[in-house]
Amino acid sequence: MWTWKVFHVPGLEAIAKNFEETEGVKITVSAFNPDEVYRTKITTSAQSGDLPDVLSYWSQGQWEMAATDLLLELTDQVDEAWQNDFLPGTFDKYGIFSQDKFDSCAKDDKCTFKNISVGQVFSVPYLAGQAYFVFGNRQIISDAGLDPNTPPKTADEWLEMMKTIKAKTGVPGLVTGVQNPDVMHFWIFNPLAITSCGVETYDAIYNGRGTFTNPCTMRVLDWLYQVAKEDLWMPGILQTNIDPADVAFSQGKAAFDVGGTYTLGFLLSQGMDANNIISFAVPPLEGSVEKTLKVSPFPLIDAMVTKDCKKPEVAVKFLRFLTSPEQMSVFAKMTGDLPAVKVPADPEKVGSTMVGLLNALSETSPFSESKAEILQEPGLVLKTGLQQFITAETTPEELAPKIDAANEAAWGARGGPKNP
The missing domain is CATH 3.40.190.10 (Periplasmic binding protein-like II)
Structure with missing residues (x-):
């Protein structure tokens, strides 16, 4: 898993360790920053076929990546139970390609994701903010x-x-x-x-x-x-x-x-x-x-599975594990950043x-x-x-x-x- 937020690494590594203990699969977390270095790393890796299995990216940036066939589609993977874990106004508003977004793209000559269809999903949010x-x-x-x-x-x-x-x-x-x-x-x-x-x-x-x-x-x-x-x-x-x-x-x-x-x-x-x-x-x-x-938050960072992933089923399972209330509570307490997931307002947990x-x-x-x-x-x-x-x-x-x-x-x- 890649990210550009260095101070998120301990929280993500703790979740990765919990996933390994549960599923027996080791997840390695790597950070590349500043922002432009990270963007360049993704571009060059996409060209060479070396993208990570799981990628962190700015929310709403997933559509351009999906349009160039860099991401695994998750439309049929994110079921109702999973959707209910997210804060209102995050996944439901920004994670599903909406009719409004489709119409706006159709009217914009510069829009680069005209091949994305209404209802498609390519990522899930794990960080929100306001x-x-x-x-x-x-x-x-x-x-x-x-x-x-x-x-x-x-x-x-x-x-x-x-x-x-x-x-x-x-x-x-x-x-x-x-x-x-x-x-x-x-x-x-x-x-x-x-x-x-x-x-x-x-x-x-x-x-x-x-x-x-x-x-x-x-x-x-x-x-x-x-x-x-x-x-x-x-x-x-x-x-x-x-x-x-x-x-x-x-x-x-x-x-x-x-x-x-x-x-x-x-x-x-x-x-x-x-x-x-x-x-x-x-x-x-x-x-x-x-x-x-x-205050109503909006998503800031999404997680997605890339086209280069060799075990997409495991990667999707990790996304669901990552964005579970239990693991996002761990992330919140360790990083101090607000999850895009419903976590308990319990000081012991978050x-x-x-x-x-x-x-x-x-x-x-x-x-x-x-x-x-x-x-x-x-x-x-x-x-x-x-x-x-x-x-x-x-x-x-x-x-x-x-x-x-x-x-x-x-x-x-x-x-x-x-x-x-």
Whole structure:
């Protein structure tokens, strides 16, 4: 089995060992990275007939490989019982070639998998993910006299926690990859806005039928402004991108880190103690329409059997073993990454921090229901303004009308606001 995720190797090897003990077949796991090295390795091996029996690959990338006859078809192998093991919205939505995907491909002259038929299956997901999660340093929270076992239920409580931590320990409250302008927009502003406003109003605002001066969005802007005004960001935050932010958090340079399910595995790979990490979904502001943020994951990595496999029956059996709840629990606990499989929210089986992620997962999410279209022009004004809160160059009262003006102009250029 090949992968490009080096820190996944111990988890995959543990599963391979369990498979050998059960089936008497040895599975060797090899990692090749970075990404481009891995892609090149696959391309050259496909040409020489040296592909591995089982291949890990980016979800949705299986269709191009299948179209060139590199993969074993699994359509008749993944039965209902196996399908039921996967998280909703992973295999059912992305692992089966859908009519929508077929139609979209047919209309796209550049689509390279027009020979794939509706209903075909060539892979199964084993890693899923989503953004909108907060990670906290248990020790720093405790040092401030707060209870790390009681995550904040609202963003207001979270803000007060950060202020207390800064006052009592001197440790900054928050870090995330602010240098990337999308991070504050998509990972913090949007989840706070969609819960504060509700999907209908959130959509109306972005789609040009509402205004960013709506109290529900002003409260979000005010919250982010307060984080900056209270000096709760880690120093140098505007020069800090996503990975450096996670590294800084793992080194105890901030009490909280905003990221996604995939952040946990990275933190563990940096040597952070899993028992020193708490996790929770971005909490809504007090008075929000949605009282909790429901998060629905999507698949990130699939496993597939290649055309060069000499024992396809055994390889398929390994895929089913790999993606069983029992083995994916082992993977989750060892790697800190979220399986695309239904695993129990039991800290003994999956690790204490993983439980915080699992408890926030849902079959539906306000984002999956939303039909908001975020246009480039107002999006840029919003992203820039959020960063300017940190440099004290603007305020919520100044920023909101500017976003509205950019949004109105952008929708006007497209013939008017988007209909519901």
